[in-house]
Amino acid sequence: MEFKEVVKNRYSCKKYSSRQVEAEKLAAILEAGRLAPTAKNLQEQHIYVVQSPEILGKIDELTPCRYGAPTVLVVAFDKDNVFTYPGDKRDSGAEDAAIVATHLMLAASNEGVDSCWLNFFDPDKAAEVLGLPENEEVLMLLDLGYAAEGVGPLPNHDSRKPLSETVTYL
Numbered sequence: 001m002e003f004k005e006v007v008k009n010r011y012s013c014k015k016y017s018s019r020q021v022e023a024e025k026l027a028a029i030l031e032a033g034r035l036a037p038t039a040k041n042l043q044e045q046h047i048y049v050v051q052s053p054e055i056l057g058k059i060d061e062l063t064p065c066r067y068g069a070p071t072v073l074v075v076a077f078d079k080d081n082v083f084t085y086p087g088d089k090r091d092s093g094a095e096d097a098a099i100v101a102t103h104l105m106l107a108a109s110n111e112g113v114d115s116c117w118l119n120f121f122d123p124d125k126a127a128e129v130l131g132l133p134e135n136e137e138v139l140m141l142l143d144l145g146y147a148a149e150g151v152g153p154l155p156n157h158d159s160r161k162p163l164s165e166t167v168t169y170l
C-alpha cells in the first residue's frame, strides 16, 4: 500500500469482530517493529503477543479498551538498557518503545488490520498481572483485529488541527 494510504486508512478501532489476525500478517507487523530505529540501536523493546483467552481476560481486568480485539500486543522496554540524554532529564526507553509501537500500528494498517493504541491502564499493574520481569516497563497496548460490522472511525478521527497551528518555520 502507498504510505499515504497507510496513514490515511488507519483509525482507532473501538469494536472488533472475532476474526483472528492471520499469522503471516502478524509476522509482517512484528517485523516492522523489529526494523524500528532506537537510540544507539539499543533495541530495548520487548513485545508480548497476547491471543489466549486467559491472558486476554487479564487485559480486560486492566483496561476497558480491548474492545473485543482477538490479539493484543504489549509493548514493553528494558528500563536497564536505555540511553540517558545529555542533561540527564530524559532517556530513550519510552521514546524508543513508542517508535516501535508506531511501526507496529502503521504496519497493521498496511496489512489491512485494524488497531487501537491504548494507554488507559496502570503500567505497574500491567507488568505485575502479565508477570513481566522486574526490569521491564509496559509502554502501551496495541489492540489488533478486524472491525466489527458497521464499525468505523469515530467522528474525531477527521478532526485535526491545521498545520498553521502545529508547525512553525523558524
Ligand SMILES: Cc1cc2nc3c(=O)[nH]c(=O)nc-3n(C[C@H](O)[C@H](O)[C@H](O)COP(=O)(O)O)c2cc1C
Residues within 6 Å of the ligand: 010, 011, 012, 013, 014, 065, 116, 117, 118, 119, 120, 121, 153, 154, 156, 157, 158
Ligand atoms: C498515546 C495514545 C494513547 C491512547 N490511548 C487510548 C486508550 O487508552 N483508549 C482508547 O480507546 N483510545 C486510545 N487512543 C486512541 C486515541 O483516542 C485516538 O487516536 C484519537 O482520538 C484520534 O482518533 P483516530 O486514531 O481514530 O484518528 C490513544 C492514542 C494515543 C496516540
